Amino acid sequence: MATSSRIASVSTSLLKNNQYGISSVVGRASSWWSHVEMGPPDAILGVTEAYKRDTNPKKINLGVGAYRDDNGKPYVLPSVLKAEERLSAKKLDKEYAPIAGSAEFCNLSINLALGEDNEQSKNGLNATLQGISGTGSLRIGAAFLAKFFPGNKEVYLPTPSWGNHTPIFKHSGLNVQQYRYYDPKTCGFDFQGALQDIAKIPEKSIILFHACAHNPTGVDPKPEQWAEISKVVQQKKLFPFFDMAYQGFASGDVARDAFAVRHFVKNGHEIVLTQSYAKNMGLYGERAGAFSLITSSKEAAQTTLSQLKIIVRPMYSNPPIHGARIVTEILSDPSLKSQWLQDVKGMADRIISVRTQLRDNLKKEGSQRDWSHITDQIGMFCFTGMNQQQAERLTKDFSVYLTKDGRISMAGVTSKNVDYLAHAIHEITK
Amino acid sequence: IMKLFIYFSTNASLILTALAYRTDEGKPWVLPVVRKTEKQLADDEALNHEYLPVLGLQACSSAATRMLLGAESRALLEGLAFGVQTLSGTGALRVGAEFLHRQLKYTTFYYSSPTWENHHLVFTNAGFAEPRQYRYWNSETRSLDLDGFLEDLRAAPKDSVIILHACAHNPTGCDPTSEQWTQIADVIEEKQLFPFFDSAYQGFASGDLEKDAWAVRYFADRGFEFVCAQSFAKNFGLYNERVGNLTVVVNNAVHLQPMKSQLTLIVRGMYSNPPNHGGRIVATVLNNPQLFEEWKESVRTMAKRILDMRKGLKERLEKLGTPGTWDHIVTQIGMFSYTGLSPQQVKHLTEKYHIYLLKSGRINMCGLTTKNIDYVAKAIHETV
Numbered sequence A: 001m002a003t004s005s006r007i008a009s010v011s012t013s014l015l016k017n018n019q020y021g022i023s024s025v026v027g028r029a030s031s032w033w034s035h036v037e038m039g040p041p042d043a044i045l046g047v048t049e050a051y052k053r054d055t056n057p058k059k060i061n062l063g064v065g066a067y068r069d070d071n072g073k074p075y076v077l078p079s080v081l082k083a084e085e086r087l088s089a090k091k092l093d094k095e096y097a098p099i100a101g102s103a104e105f106c107n108l109s110i111n112l113a114l115g116e117d118n119e120q121s122k123n124g125l126n127a128t129l130q131g132i133s134g135t136g137s138l139r140i141g142a143a144f145l146a147k148f149f150p151g152n153k154e155v156y157l158p159t160p161s162w163g164n165h166t167p168i169f170k171h172s173g174l175n176v177q178q179y180r181y182y183d184p185k186t187c188g189f190d191f192q193g194a195l196q197d198i199a200k201i202p203e204k205s206i207i208l209f210h211a212c213a214h215n216p217t218g219v220d221p222k223p224e225q226w227a228e229i230s231k232v233v234q235q236k237k238l239f240p241f242f243d244m245a246y247q248g249f250a251s252g253d254v255a256r257d258a259f260a261v262r263h264f265v266k267n268g269h270e271i272v273l274t275q276s277y278a279k280n281m282g283l284y285g286e287r288a289g290a291f292s293l294i295t296s297s298k299e300a301a302q303t304t305l306s307q308l309k310i311i312v313r314p315m316y317s318n319p320p321i322h323g324a325r326i327v328t329e330i331l332s333d334p335s336l337k338s339q340w341l342q343d344v345k346g347m348a349d350r351i352i353s354v355r356t357q358l359r360d361n362l363k364k365e366g367s368q369r370d371w372s373h374i375t376d377q378i379g380m381f382c383f384t385g386m387n388q389q390q391a392e393r394l395t396k397d398f399s400v401y402l403t404k405d406g407r408i409s410m411a412g413v414t415s416k417n418v419d420y421l422a423h424a425i426h427e428i429t430k
Numbered sequence B: 001i002m003k004l005f006i007y008f009s010t011n012a013s014l015i016l017t018a019l020a021y022r023t024d025e026g027k028p029w030v031l032p033v034v035r036k037t038e039k040q041l042a043d044d045e046a047l048n049h050e051y052l053p054v055l056g057l058q059a060c061s062s063a064a065t066r067m068l069l070g071a072e073s074r075a076l077l078e079g080l081a082f083g084v085q086t087l088s089g090t091g092a093l094r095v096g097a098e099f100l101h102r103q104l105k106y107t108t109f110y111y112s113s114p115t116w117e118n119h120h121l122v123f124t125n126a127g128f129a130e131p132r133q134y135r136y137w138n139s140e141t142r143s144l145d146l147d148g149f150l151e152d153l154r155a156a157p158k159d160s161v162i163i164l165h166a167c168a169h170n171p172t173g174c175d176p177t178s179e180q181w182t183q184i185a186d187v188i189e190e191k192q193l194f195p196f197f198d199s200a201y202q203g204f205a206s207g208d209l210e211k212d213a214w215a216v217r218y219f220a221d222r223g224f225e226f227v228c229a230q231s232f233a234k235n236f237g238l239y240n241e242r243v244g245n246l247t248v249v250v251n252n253a254v255h256l257q258p259m260k261s262q263l264t265l266i267v268r269g270m271y272s273n274p275p276n277h278g279g280r281i282v283a284t285v286l287n288n289p290q291l292f293e294e295w296k297e298s299v300r301t302m303a304k305r306i307l308d309m310r311k312g313l314k315e316r317l318e319k320l321g322t323p324g325t326w327d328h329i330v331t332q333i334g335m336f337s338y339t340g341l342s343p344q345q346v347k348h349l350t351e352k353y354h355i356y357l358l359k360s361g362r363i364n365m366c367g368l369t370t371k372n373i374d375y376v377a378k379a380i381h382e383t384v
Helices: A003-021 A044-054 A080-088 A103-114 A133-148 A166-172 A191-200 A223-235 A259-266 A298-316 A321-332 A334-364 A372-376 A386-397 A418-429 B031-045 B058-069 B088-104 B120-125 B147-156 B178-190 B213-223 B253-268 B278-285 B289-320 B326-329 B342-353 B373-383
Strands: A126-132 A154-159 A175-181 A208-212 A239-244 A273-274 A286-293 A381-383 A407-409 B081-087 B108-113 B130-135 B161-165 B196-197 B224-233 B243-249 B336-338 B363-364
Touching: A003 B081, A003 B213, A080 B031, A080 B243, A103 A273, A103 A286, A103 A321, A103 B147, A126 A133, A126 A298, A133 A166, A133 A239, A133 A286, A133 A298, A154 A166, A154 A298, A166 A175, A166 A386, A166 B253, A191 A223, A223 A259, A239 A259, A239 B336, A273 A381, A286 A298, A286 A321, A286 A372, A298 A418, A321 A334, A321 B253, A334 B278, A372 A381, A372 B289, A386 A418, A386 B081, B031 B058, B031 B278, B058 B081, B058 B213, B058 B224, B058 B243, B058 B278, B081 B088, B081 B161, B081 B253, B088 B120, B088 B224, B088 B243, B108 B147, B120 B130, B130 B147, B130 B278, B147 B178, B196 B213, B213 B224, B243 B253, B243 B278, B278 B289, B289 B326, B289 B373, B326 B336, B342 B373
Parallel strands: A154 A175, A154 A208, A208 A239, A239 A273, B108 B130, B108 B161, B161 B196, B196 B224
Antiparallel strands: A126 A286, A273 A286, A381 A407, B081 B243, B224 B243, B336 B363
8 A cells, every 4th residue: 555655656756856866756755644534523623613604793602611701701710810920929940840740739639639638648548640631631540541450441431421531541542331321311310221331331340430510411410329329339349430620610619529539439449530620720721630549558559650650751751830830829828729719619600500591591482391401410511402403403593503412511601692592492492 | 860860069969960951050940031921921811721722822833843944944835844732842752653653553663772761662652562773872982873873774674763863862962964864864765764853952952943953954855754853841941831842744735634633633532732831932932033032042052051061071071181082072962961981980970979970971961060060070080
C-alpha cells in the first residue's frame, strides 16, 4: 500500500523538489500520510459552530458544556480573581512542579473530596496526584489500571455516559462495557435495571460511576439507592471508579455532592477517584484536576504513587501549575474558600432556578407532558426526553441548538431566554 | 539523584545537575517579558479561563511553528505546515509518537546513544515495540561519532522513526555541523526513515533563533516531511506552565484535515485540550513585535551567560594545565556538557569537593557562576 502511494505521488513531488535533483524526489512527497483518514467530527463542536452561523437574534446555544451567567457570558469566579491577584503579588517562580504536582494541592483535593477529617488522608492511604483536569486524571487512572489491575480489565460504563470516557479507556488498552442507567420512559434513573446489570458483571471488573450530576443525563441515584449499589458492588467484588467533575456545582453543597464517594469509601471500598476543577472553579482551560487511588495501606499508597508517576513522566513529565496554584490558594485560605463555596453555590442556584423556570413555563404554555424530570435532574445537563427529529426541528424552526440526543445544557438557559425556550419546546412536543 | 538539587548553597555543595536555567546568583529566573505579559493578560478583562480548542490556541501554535520554520519557509508559505499546542516538549513527543504509531503503524524508533532518558519511555508508552539506538557520542574523542551514526541509520529498516535533537543535544551538548547534517539527511532520505525532531532549546543554545533552527529548516527546505516537538520550558523559562508545540510538515495539503482530525482524537482521549495560561503568554509575546524583541534579548542573555561559563571553565582548566583537551566544553552547546570525566572522577568531585554532577560526567552549565567557577575549575584540575 505504501509503495503504490509513493509511486503515485512522485509526479507531485517532482514539481516541488526539483532543486535537489531527482534522487531526492523519489519516494517522498505525500507518501507518509496517505493512510490517514478523516476522523469522525466532534458532535458538540458542530453544534456550537452551527449556532455561530445562525443569524436569528433569538438563537440559544444549549450545546455548551461550560457555565454561563444570566447574560449568557463566561463567568470568572470572584474567588478565582482574588486568588489570582494574590498569586501575582507573590511573584512565584516557574520551576518544574513535582511529577505528582504540589503535595499541598493533592492534600487539599483529597480532603475536599472525602471531607476534612477523613481517615484515608490522615493515615496516608491515598495515592493522589495532580492530573490534567478530569480527562487527564481519567487517563492516568486508565493507564494505571491497564498496567496493574489484577482483576478483569474491563470498565463498565453507565448507559449513556460522557462520550469521551470510551476513547480514554480504549486508548489506554481497557475494554469498555455497559450497564443500564438512564430510563428513557421516565427520564430518570433505571434503578432496577442498573442493579440487575451490576449483579451480572464478572467479579473483579471495574465499574465507573459519575459521583454526581451525571453527564449527559443529569440523573443521579438517591442516597438510599447509592447505598444499595454499594452493597452489590461489594458482593460482586467490583472495583469502583468515581468520576467527580461537578462537586459543589450540582447541588451547591460540596459535602452533599460527594455523598456517593464518601459513602463508598466509608464502607470500605478501595476506589479510584478523579476530580475536575473545570466547572466548580470555572478553571476550564487551566486544566486543574486530581487523580486518587484509595488503598488499604500506607505502603500500597506509596508504591502505587511511584507507579503513577512513571505513567505521567512519558506523557507530559509534570503538570501545569497555574490552575493548581489557584486551587491551592483558594482551598488553603479559609476566607477564600468560604468565598468560593458561595460562588459555586451561586452557579448551582442559578441552574436550579432556570430549571424551575423552564418547567413552570412549559406548564404555563399549556404542555400536557410531565416535565418534572427537568427539576429532578441535576447539574449542567438535562435529558429533555426529546428524540432526534424533535431536536432537529427545535434547531431548524427555533434556532435552539442542542445535541441530537435531546440533551440541553442548562448553563445556556437564562432568565431572558427561558420563556422563548419553553415556547419552542412546547411547540415541538405538543 | 534528580531530587537533590533544588537548592544551591555556596558553602555546602555545588549543584551541577539542575534541570533549569540559573542566574549568576544561582537563582531561577522568570523572564521580565513573561512577568510583564502576565500582568497584561491579568488586566485584560476580555480574557477568561474557558477551554482552548483541542489542538490549542491557534495564535500560539501558528507563532511557534513560524518561529521554528522561519516566516519565509516554503512549507509555511505553501500552507503545508501546522502546529498543535501541547504539554511542553514531552507532550509534543507523546502526541506525535502516538499519532505515528496509531495512524501510520510505525513500531521502530531510534534514539541517540546517549539521549534524554525520557525519549525511550515516551515512544514505548506510545506503542512503539522496537526501540533501537544509533551511535552518537564518541567518548574517546569527546565528539560526534558520525561514522557510527550513519552506519546505524543505513542499517535501519524503512519507516523507522529517528529522533533527532534539533540543537543543544541533551545530554552531550554536541551537535552535528551543517555538513554533517547534510550527510545525515542523505541517509534518512535514502533509507526512507521518518525524522522526528526534538527542539527544546531554540534560541537558548546559541542565542540566535535562526541558527538554532538550522537543521530543522534544512530538512524542511529539502522537502522532507517530518514532525518536530518544541518546548518553551527553557527559552521562555515557562517550565511549570507546560507550553510546547508539535510542528507537522507535509508535502500535500490534502492530508492536513485528516491529520488534524486524528490528532484531535488522540489529544481528546489524553487530556482534552492544553493549558490556557502558558499558551497565552507565548502567543502574546511571539505575536507582538516589541515583546518579541524583549524576549529575544532575554534569550540572548541566558545563552550568553552559558557561553561565558563555558569559555571561562575551559580557560581556567587550560591555565591550570589540567591534563587532556578541554575544547569540547566550548564546542558543545546548550545547557549541558559531557565533560568526559569518568565515574570515579565524578565520585571524587562529589565526595571531596561537594560538587554534584551525574556519573556520566554531565554537568549543567547553568550551575556555574562567576563566583564558583574558579572553585570548580580547581576541583576538576585536582581530580584529573
